[in-house]
Amino acid sequence: MSGAFRIPGAGRFSQAKTARFSFDGQSYAGIEGDTLASALLANGVHLVGRSFKYHRPRGILSAGAEEPNALVEIKRDAARKTPNVRATVQELYDGLDAQSQNRWPSLSFDVGAVNDIASPLFSAGFYYKTFMWPKAAWKSLYEPKIRAAAGLGVSPDQPDSDHYSSRYAHCDVLVLGGGAAGIAAALAAAETGVRVILADEQAEFGGSLRFETGAKIDGQDGFAWAQAAIARLSAMDNVRVLSRTTAFGYYAQNFVGLVERVSDHLSAPGHDLARERLWQVRAKRVVLASGAIERHMVFADNDRPGIMLAGAARTYLNHYGVAVGKNVGIYTANDSAYAAAIDLKKAGVNVAAIVDLRDNPTGPVIDEARALGIEVNFGRAVIRAGGKLRVSSMTVQPKNGGGERTIPVDAILMSAGWTPSVHLFSQSRGKVAFNDETKRFVPGTYAQDCVSVGACNGTDGLSATVDEAYAAGAKAAKDAGAKTAKGTKPKVDASESWSRGMLGAAPGAGPDTTVKAFVDFQNDVTAKDIRQAVHEGMRSIEHVKRFTTNGMATDQGKTSNMHGLAIAAETLGKPIPEVGLTTFRAPYTPVTFGAIVSHARGPLFDPTRKTAIHPWAEAQGAVFEDVGQWKRAWYFPNAGEDMHAAVDRECVAVRKTAGLFDASTLGKIEVVGPDAAKFMELLYTNPWEKLEPGRCRYGIMLREDGFIYDDGVVGRLAPDRFHVTTTTGGAPRVMNHMEDYLQTEFPHLNVWLTSITEQWAVIAVQGPKSRDIIAPLVEGIDMSDEALPHMSVREGKICGVPTRLFRMSFTGERGFEVNVPADYGQAVWEALWAEGQKHGAAAYGTEAMHVLRAEKGYIIVGQDTDGTVTPNDAGLDWAVGKKKADFVGIRGMARPDLVAKGRKQLVGLKTKDPKVVLEEGAQIVEDPKQPIPMKMIGHVTSSYWSENCGRSIALALVAGGRDRMGDTLYVPMPNGVIEVEVAGMVFFDETGGRLNG
Amino acid sequence: MLLIRCPYCEEERPELEFRNAGEAHIARSANIAGETDDDFEKFFFIRSNPKGIIYERWRHMHGCARFFNAVRDTVTDKFVMTYKAGEPKPSKLPGVAK
Incomplete structure (x- = not known):
């Protein structure tokens, strides 16, 4: 048995195919095809959550994406927990595990519900006004407490183990929405042969045909026609459904x-299946067929579980075979709710009464309801709902006042009318226009190559909708380049009408200030909150929205925006279009981070660049640091060495014997051409014309x-060829x-410019023994100081492969940078390393490189300069x-x-205590005794322990620094003031003799 | 994501392939060293930042790598036209009044 409220024979799914699921630990049975919401309702469960602010018991309002209340957590395993899933969208699968949210200790007894009693404290703008001071308490006390008390789901605490995929697609006509309008438009476009994509958020196409039992198209029941049409479209090569x-x-x-939700509906999706797929579609023409969303009635306690939209109740009955109650009341301001009463009555559900706010409506549905023996009351309002965890009654009163009558019910189905879904149209930057007669915003001025059809365009009636959509689909195809059309327009034989309705608060919503008549269920905004916002001076709807948070929840006000706007307009005494509509923004419904990020996470988040010599460094146990996208060897610790010891050893080895350093990440650009020198003259401060080749x-x-x-x-390298090096991080921008x-x-x-960064591996060999290490491996280059002095370059061979051998130094020692084609990088490194071992050379990393260059006062652009430093x-x-x-x-x-x-x-800076190493970024002052805030005259840019100097060394930018040589300055730190002496920038081998020695 | 027509590739390509490079038609003086402070200020610091039609430079970074000029409406983000670097500012714009 799949629930006591399942009606045998009703609905479109086999009731024999059951699926077990659990909600808050209790086990239930549903059927395949159910949503979690329909399965819960089939089991008589209406109470599914607690509200955001007041912790009020909440039920299921809708049967679709607009759901503001029925948000649950779906748990597949410890890592795969998704909060705030709309139960009306989540399809049931065998073994589904759902939990309610925002309640403690349990859903039916929630301590936080004290907020409901204390609600006069929590009216609109409460947080802004109450938690003003002390200012510091906001971060430490108020905000954490408020966040813990309010809110809905809990974020997962483990990395998401699902995977997501992503696709780009192009098409001629993209149809959004797969109801009657979308299908008709897609058929018309597809029949011309152009590429069509048709998308719908539901598991089954059909839109409102899922519940409109009165629809007949091409001689078939509307829903059956939709399925047949989708089957036809799916079989066409030019259509993606x-x-x-x-x-x-x-x-x-x-x-x-x-x-696209690929596997959220499957009981045991294989890991080869993505959870969701992001489609990024570029379409020549877009047809918007997003339908309309039913509005609720705004009256006291209209949020009790069991009170839902009339269209939703019809969907549960006609599509899922579920009765939402045994004794239902109807509260409406338009015709469409009558159809719900009629369908339920025919299915054997008692309809206690229809309460219609309108004075004397007429029409076939009203006659039919009466004929079925349903009590119909005109000109009356439901002023209050009874019950707490489930609605138990509705209190009815003539709308202009008079005697009250309380009718016991277990569900109230309401309809204030239908709001065209202009969200996507508005996102396309189209301007909406207000139709005063029908009281709704419809697409006005278009900004892009798109067209709205059907209910989202304010078109009423199935016949008019299909006509409009079919014509629009054909035109979109033609505009996108289609030559011929050869299809036939679907013929609508019967349809329902559900236009009009009302906006704003019904008589049951006050005017007194204690009544909770909800406008926005998800953010707990009532009619009185909106009136209060106006009374407190908010005039623009954008201000009212932010002050009350109306429409700012994850449902983006799909059911609440129009009511909120109407109440604000009424309170302001202005017509609705003058108050204006708030802006619709993407996303239409919440999108997971997973879908947006797709595979771009972990190692695929950002490319990692590794040098040719990386594997060798890794094998040596090097510790790496990230420099932009590069992994660079930071230092090479021997057994038992910490970073400090390793760097000291590496620095000493370079100056004593030699060191090998992987400088491959250096940016390299080849500047070639007859005007290469002229170009270099213009791009660099230095003169180049007279620089001799070599x-x-x-x-x-x-x-x-x-x-x-x-x-x-x-x-x-030649009169017309320069080998330019840049900083590692600067290569692309240079x-x-x-x-x-x-x-x-x-x-x-x-001139031609070519990036050659990755073509050449660069091995720096630096130190007194550097020439001895390289020379045995080099062919065709005279390595003598006379032939290859400091700052020269030769082309030749090393280890049998071509090299550009630079005699240069970033350490102050005799040094070389061996450029070899990257493919030979590691082999040449290993040969050099073997030679180096004979001389006691060490491999050194970027940290030692930094220390060694600082000992010589060589700057690093971006560390010692910051974009405000001149030569x-x-x-x-x-x-x-x-x-x-x-x-x-x-x-x-x-x-x-x-x-x-x-x-x-x-x-340069020398600390008075040579053991003290300054902190990079530390500020420098003249007088440490001056009051705070002190006048800062500079800051430390580079600072290291120098084992070679036997003391700490630092570089700093100091105002008028070169006129302060020998002066004492101060670096105030949390643990005391550090005294420093201003010095020259060269700390080691001031005469530079070692470059040649 | 915008589509931008590269005047060198003669194709509309997605925005991801391009980089904006600031306002166009700001010529660097052949005698820049001799410019007055005021002239240098105008050349280097002052930009028009219009609401509406802007002439700007783009680079087809991940395509042909060429710099080119574009006319764009800053209100709608729509590209009115693109043209090659070095070509004069167009006197007439397609589909723009005045």
Whole structure:
């Protein structure tokens, strides 16, 4: 048995195929095809959650994506727990495990419900007004407590073990919504042969045909026609039909985001199946057929479990075979709820009464209800619902006042009318227009190549809808390039009418201020909250929305926006269009992070770049650091060594014998062409024309503003060929900077730029023994100091492979940088390492490299400079060509502030206590006794322990720094003030003799 | 995601392939070193930031890597047209009044 409220023979699924599930630990049976909501209702369970703020008992309001109340947690295993799942969307599978949310200790007895009694304290704007001071308490006390008390689901606490996929698709016509309108449009477009994608959020296509028993198309029942049409479309090669697929965002130029729920409905999805699939579709034309959403009636205690939308009750009956009660009341302001009463009555459910707010409506459904013996009351309102965990009665009163009458019921089905779903239209930047006659916003001015059809366009009646949609589908196909149409339009034989209705609060919603007549169920916003917001001075609907939070929950106000707007307009005494509609934003319904992130997580989040020598470093036990996307060997600890010991040893080895360093990550750009030297003259501060082939120069690149942008050693291989190196992190932007000038400012120069960063592996061999290590492996290059002096470059062979051998140094020692094609990087490294072992050389990492260069006062752009440092500030005036008429930055550098006195200049700092190592980023002051806030005159940019110097060393940017040589300055730190002496930037081998020795 | 027509590739390609490179038609003086402070300020710091039609530079970074110019409406984000670097500012814009 699949529930006491299942009606034998009703619904579209076999009641024999049962599926077990549990809710809050209790086991139930449903049937295959159920949603969690229909299965719960079949078992008579209406109470499914507690509300956000007041912890009020809540039931199931709807049968679709608009559901504000029935949010549950679905748990597959410890890692796969999804909070805030709409029970009306979640399909049932055997073994489904669902939990209610926002209640403690249990759903039927929730301590937090004290908020409901204390609700006069929690009215609109309560948090803003109450928790103002002390300011510090907001972060430490108020916010954590409020967040714990309010809110819905709990975030999963383990990494998501599901996987997600992602696809791009292109089509001629994209149809969003698979009800009668969407299907008709898709048929018309597909029959022309153009590429069509049709998507619908439900498991079965049909939209409102799921409940409209009165619909007949092409001689068939409406729902059966829909299934036949979908079968036809699915069989066509030019059509892709996507069910369980929600269009959540409509972006520029008909770019639409869809998310397909691939396996959330399966009992045991294999791991080869993604949980969800993100579709990013670019369509020539879009047909919006998103339908309409029914509104509830706003009256006192309209949130009791058992009170739901009339259309939802019909869906549960006609589609799932479930009666939502045994004795139901109807409260309506339009015709459509009558159909629910009629269907339920025919299914054997007692309909206690229909309460219709309208005075004297007429029509076939009213006559039919009467003929079935249902009591119909006009001009009356339900002013109150009885019951707490489940509705038990409705109290009826003539709408202009008078005697009350209480009718026992176990469910109230309500309908205030239908709101066109203009969400996607609005997201496309289309402007909605208010139709005063029908009291609804419909698509007005279009901004993109799309068209709305059917209920979302304000078109009433199935016949008009199908006509409109079929014509729109055909036109969209034609506009997208279709030549011929050869189909026939579906013929509507019978349909239902459910236009009109009312907006805003019904008589049962006050005006007194204690009544809770909910407008927004998910955020617990009542009619009085909206009136209060207006009384407190909110005039714009955007302010009312933010003050009350109406429509700001995850359901984005699908049921509440129009009511909220109408109440605000009424209170303001303004017509609705003057108050305006709030903006609809993506996503239409919540989208998981998993679907958006897809495979781009973990190792696939960002590319990892590894050098050719990486495997060797890894095998040596190197510790790596991230430098941009690169993994760089940070240090190479021997057994038992910590970082400090390893770095000290590496630094000493380089200066004593030699060290090998993987410098492959250095950016490298080849500048080639007849005008290469001219181009270099313009892009760097230095002069290049006279640099002889075979020699190198340290170059500085500025931005037009005169500040240092990058630096590096440049070798001139030939008159028309420069091998330029850049900082590791700067390579892409330097290339972009060069291309920009070459293409747009200096296009007359005949030059080619090629990134060669990954083509060459670079092995730095540095130290007194460096030549002895390299020389035995080199062919065709004279390694003598006379033939290959410091700052020169030769091409030849090493270990039999081509090399660009640079004699250069970033350590202050005799040094070489061996460039070899990357494929040979590791082999050459291993050969050099074997040679190095004969001399006691060490491998060193980036940390030792930093220390060694700081000992020599060599700057690192981006560490010792920050985008506001000129060459002069950095003590690099010598690298600026004084006779040059032009280079990028020449004018910026001459700006008054950049040549003014007192600029921060790069200097060395020595702590008075040589054992104390300063912290990088620490601020520097002249007088540590001055009151706080002190005047800061600079900061530490680089700071290390130097084993070679036997003391700490630091570089710092200090105002007027070069005029302060020998002065004492102070670095205030939490544990006391550190005294420092301003010094030169070179701490080791000040004369530079070791470069050649 | 916008579609942008690269005037070199002569194709509409997704925005992901492109990088914006700031306002177009701001020429660097051939005698930049001799510019007054005021002229340099105008050249380097002052940008029009219009509400409406903007002339700007884009680079087809992950395509042909060429810089080109584009006319875009900053209100709708719509590209009116694109043209090659070095070509003059178009005097008439397709589909734009005035």
